[in-house]
Amino acid sequence: MISLRGVNKSFGSHQVLQDVTFDVARGRLTGFVGGNGAGKTTTMRIILGVLSAGSGEVTLDGRAVDGDALRGFGYMPEERGLYPKMEIAEQLTYLARLHGIDKAGATKRSDALLERLGLGERRSDKLETLSLGNQQRVQVAAALVHEPDVLIMDEPFSGLDPLAVDEVVAVIGEHAARGIPVLFSSHQLEVVERLCDDLVIIAGGQIRATGSREELRAAHSGDRWELVARTDAGWVRSVGGVDVEELAGDTTVFRASESVAQQVLRDAVGRGDVSSFRPVRPTLGEIFRDIVVDVPRNDGEPELASSKEAAA
DSSP: OOEEEEEEETTEEEEEEEEEEEOBBBOEEEEEEOTTTTSSSHHHHHHTTTSSSSSSEEEEEEOOOOHHHTTTEEESSSSSSTTTTTTHHHHHHHHHHHOOEEEEEEHHHHHHHHHHHOOOOTTTBGGGGGGHHHHHHHHHHHHTTTOEEEEESTTTTTTOOOOHHHHHHHHHHHHHHHBBBEEEEOOOOOHHHHSSEEEEEETTTTEEEEEEEHHHHHHHHHHEEEESSSSOOOOOOOOOOOTEEEETTTTTEEOHHHHHHHHHHHHHHHTTTOOOEEEEOOOHHHHHHHHHHOOOOOOOOOOOOOOOHHHO
16 A cells, blocks of 8 residues: 655745645555646655655555665656657567566567557557557556556546547556556546546645545535435425425435435325435535635646656
8 A cells, every 4th residue: 555644845935735645555546636736746756756755754555665666666647758769569668678577578568568458550650650549558558567566647548539548447447456556647537436446636735535436425415315206296395494406307306404305205205205315426526626616726846857857
């Protein structure tokens, strides 16, 4: 498990991370979401050792993340960091060999990943000849080719069409199933909702919410309820303390305190008028927007070198 505890970071007088604390569990996909300037990339770079924290700690299974541990990390940066004029299979094999894998093993892994990501027939093509979406698939393969012990991905679905997203999601899920911690950021909240087991929301350099997908949906369900009746349920409008948001056919969505909602349910049962009754769980996108709506941007990280230069 990756654990961050009390991580702070400033650039000059501007604090961009404040007491950042969360966990990335093994075998689970953790979505890391926030607006532009929220602190996602800065946090990821601190986990990877590209940036140092002002204070706080990052540990892997209770131990400080050192150079030996970092060699087992897989990282996909948001910016493109591969070699445009190099054949894609050749450079994946090269990257695997940098992690100590012999040539035969590196070639085997490269070919298997390219096939899995739908690029087997393009293995001898130079990266610059591929579409942006296919270049993104190669970026994913580069992060996975050495079978990492930890996977950190910054916007892995950017530029992918829906079918490509499904392919990448499946491959990432297979690696999480090996029991590794996976942290990924994305602005595509519908993909995050479908993919993640756990969610971390950051805004203004602070963690605003963290927990499993269902825990967060339950915690933010608020006072919205859905009644599906066998007959017209227009009578719900006359119940004190009820604000009907939607009345369509046999379905009524309304806001009310839990005690009032239970009264509505009792009344509906008394009328013999209930097919189903449930709290309305918000989507992760709705939760995100509610949490960050009034939080200002927290820009402040300077531009760093490209990923190739940082790796050097």
